[in-house]
Amino acid sequence: MKLVTAIIKPQKLDDVKEALIAAGITGMTVSEAKGFGRQLGLTEVYRGAQYKVDLIPKIRLEVLVTAATADKAIKVITEAARTGNIGDGKVWATPVDSVVRVRTGESGEAAV
């Protein structure tokens, strides 16, 4: 089992969600996050005074999948989240040792 985590632009959430569902990958957890990447934030100007805004609003998306589906999930998210501009985010997968479905007590891949 793998946990696929993606940091994406907030405005791309709907596209990613629909693409995952269309690919048969259901279930996700979304949180509002802030951060920066290689571009190191952005600059805002108020009455001529420039302020550095380091932490830019992002969406953190987590999808639990079977090991076999992980690459497909990454591919779907990458394509749906891409605008081609800086700040498009990142997607990664991490191994998951155990998973239990709370309602039924099922565990392992059956619980994914």
Place this chain on the structure above:
Amino acid sequence: MSEVVLSAGDTAWVLASSALVLLMTPGLALFYGGMVRAKSVLNMMMMSMVTIGVVSVLWVIYGFKLAFGYEANSQWYGAISLSGLGSSVNELTNNGGIYPIPLLAFAAFQLMFAVITPALISGAIADRTKFTAWAIFVGVWVTLVYFPVAHWVFAFGNKVGDTVTGAGFLAAKGVEDFAGGTAVHINAGAAGLALALILGKRVGWRRESMRPHSMPLVLIGAALLWFGWFGFNAGSSLGANGIAALAFMNTQVATAAAALGWLLVEKLRDGHPTSLGVASGAVSGLVAITPACAFVAPWAAVVIGLIAGMICALAVGLKYKFNFDDSLDVVGVHLVGGVWGCLSIGFFGSSAVNSIGLNGIFYGGGTTLLGKQAFGAFFVLAYSFIATLIIGFIINKTIGFRVKLDAEVAGIDYDQHAETAYELTSSSRGGFIS
């Protein structure tokens, strides 16, 4: 001379204008409140709100007489006595001649000016001012600075026959200030500079982000200021007449032009026209047209506004060069805009537009009027700056003008008012105590 009788139309307009001008102070609270950080928005707004309280009470006790009395026959102050308002509800206003409106309507209208002027100062000392010290400052400042200066500028004396007693010295000298470029804006701007120097910079100034926490609040505030300003300027005619209409139109077009002027500077200098820029530009235009609104033609109001928006957009950067923390640019907008507005009459003033005004340079009047305007502007600037430095210094040395460092860093709202402005999630938990 036929007896002047009360005019229902004039009285209705002045009363409505008074309400409009009152609205400017809560509007200012929103304008300033949006510009500070989320941790100090309530304190910022409270500084305006308590000013309404303090000044209104002092006005009805003695402030009105100190500003507009004539009994002392002084050009420096009105009279030191109780305001005595209500002695005769049918008494008409006499300010350099009889106006067909009740004295009480005039007193209410002028009260609103006395309220907003100290409130304007508060923007210079955002995020760090001890609330009780501010409330005391307001009472002392209006007594020693605003009420006398209002007398200099706005009191045309009690006129009986051809005899005038107790006119203010700038008014008697012929300095033209229709609605308060000197008494309100230069006065507040110079005082703001003085207090910014007395209190010192905010912790983290020029290091931490101090961007406005809510631009929508700033825009709501700017809208209320713009709306209320029609009462401020057009109400200053003290009647529902052609001069009021002229002041109204000039207020609109100067403000519009100033908003565009500020945006133009931003677009050329920074690349983006901003919402803070359009709001600030509008206010700078309102400030600049205030003294001039009844003395210039509408085309001139457009020029005055456009220049005001452009120079104020540049002037707000001066605090970084001279290293003082005038937090919300009271100096850059009100002092600079006020001085420009006063001087502008010396160029654009036209007696064809308003027979009580002199011709400025562009109407063949020479430099006489400009000289008077410059004298009035700089006299008020100097008096307000020095008097405020002294008042601020004494308050700072006795009760202290600034909150403790920890309180400022953690947020002045909680420290001074035991409140916080925003509860955006329910995650703080807790419950009712008593």
